[in-house]
Amino acid sequence: MNGLFDLGGADGLGPVNPPAEEPVFRADWEKAILTMFPALFRAGWFGLDSFRHGIEVMDPVVYLKSPYYEHWLHTFEVHGERLGELDMDELDRRTTYYLDNPEAPLPEHEPNQELVDFATAAAVGGVPPRRPTDNPVRFAVGDRVTLSTNAPLGHTRLARYVRGKTGTVIAHRGSFVYPDAAGNLQGEDPQHVYTVQFDATELWGEHAEPNTTTTFDVWDPYIELAKQLEGATA
Structure with a gap:
């Protein structure tokens, strides 16, 4: 897919000057987005590649102007809507409610130990994408x-x-x-x-x-x- 996200070799975007002490999270909501990734991955909403593709279909202007974890939130919404797990109108209503009532408590959920164990294991060892295939090795070193x-x-x-x-x-x-x-x-x-x-x-x-x-x-x-x-x- 050709899109603005494919910036390898592109010119004119300015120098990359990361700060010496860049924070892991720039806002508390980013922590919540990070923890949602293994939960939704485990629930089958996406794999790594379809997760990436959900970011690639963002509006290019929004993509460039939005922070990293907002890209993650966008792909969560893309796949949640695709699977019928999210009602986007209901999501808008809830978003409006919490914007109007920032001190309102969030819904409580029972802890899921299986999910906690999965997220812990994935954080340490990743989720390896190596798979066997019967396809022949067509190329050799030096080709x-x-x-x-x-x-x-x-x-x-x-x-x-x-x-x-x-x-x-x-x-x-x-x-x-x-x-x-x-x-x-x-x-x-x-x-x-x-x-x-x-x-x-x-x-x-x-x-x-x-x-x-x-x-x-x-x-x-x-x-x-x-x-x-x-x-x-x-």
């Missing part, structure tokens, strides 16, 4: 490969700045959930992942910093052997 130029309408992890570029496979990482399937609610479809190294001039042209390279992890469907592409266009 020259060219990345696809596809610009899909849905979710993808194929960044625009590497599309159509040629590099060298430097590692095979195993097989993992394929974001272009999982992010679009089409199952996990595990695919092999390779690390491809690009010369800076391949990505940025003659003005690239000399003697530098960039690596990018790619799923198998993103790439073909460079010589195959050259032969196909000869």
Whole structure:
């Protein structure tokens, strides 16, 4: 999916100057949003890739002007509405109520130990996306490969700045959930992942910093052997 969120290699956005002592949370409501993630993940509202895609469908202006955890809140709402778990009109009514009554107590809920245990385990060890596949390993270290130029309408992890570029496979990482399937609610479809190294001039042209390279992890469907592409266009 092409969108404003895909900013790799973009110019004109100003310098990145993080403060020396950046707070973990800028407001108390952000803490609540963070704790909602494992609960909704555990409830099956989204996987990591569909979670990301729910952010990608934000209005671009809102995306740029809103803080990080507001992006999370947006994707919660997208998937809650999709699943019929959220009534957006009711959500608006409740939001208005608490804006008008900021001191009103929040609803109380019984603690869920299973959820607490899951969130604790996920915080420590993550939720590994590695999956087995019967697909063959098509590429070897040293192979020259060219990345696809596809610009899909849905979710993808194929960044625009590497599309159509040629590099060298430097590692095979195993097989993992394929974001272009999982992010679009089409199952996990595990695919092999390779690390491809690009010369800076391949990505940025003659003005690239000399003697530098960039690596990018790619799923198998993103790439073909460079010589195959050259032969196909000869």
